[in-house]
Amino acid sequence: MNRLLALIAFLAFLAFAGFLLVLIVKVPSPDLIAVSVLTIGLAAYDFLTSSRGRRW
Known part of the structure; x- marks a missing residue:
């Protein structure tokens, strides 16, 4: 189940990252690129740290 x-x-x-990548390609603003890359990085970090197997 997990x-x-x-x-x-x-x-x-992946869908979220794909949406942001399309946004980056269509609107190539440096500020938007920086915020999108930071957002994808934070989401990836959260996914990796929360999906670790914890044994109590």
Whole structure:
């Protein structure tokens, strides 16, 4: 069950990153690129740290 939810979260992350990448390509503003890259990086960090297996 956890792997299924992780897969769904990963697919949602890819869709989010794809949307931001399309936005970057269509509107090449340096500020927008910086904010989008920072947002993708923070989302990736959150995904990686929250998907670690924790054993209590």
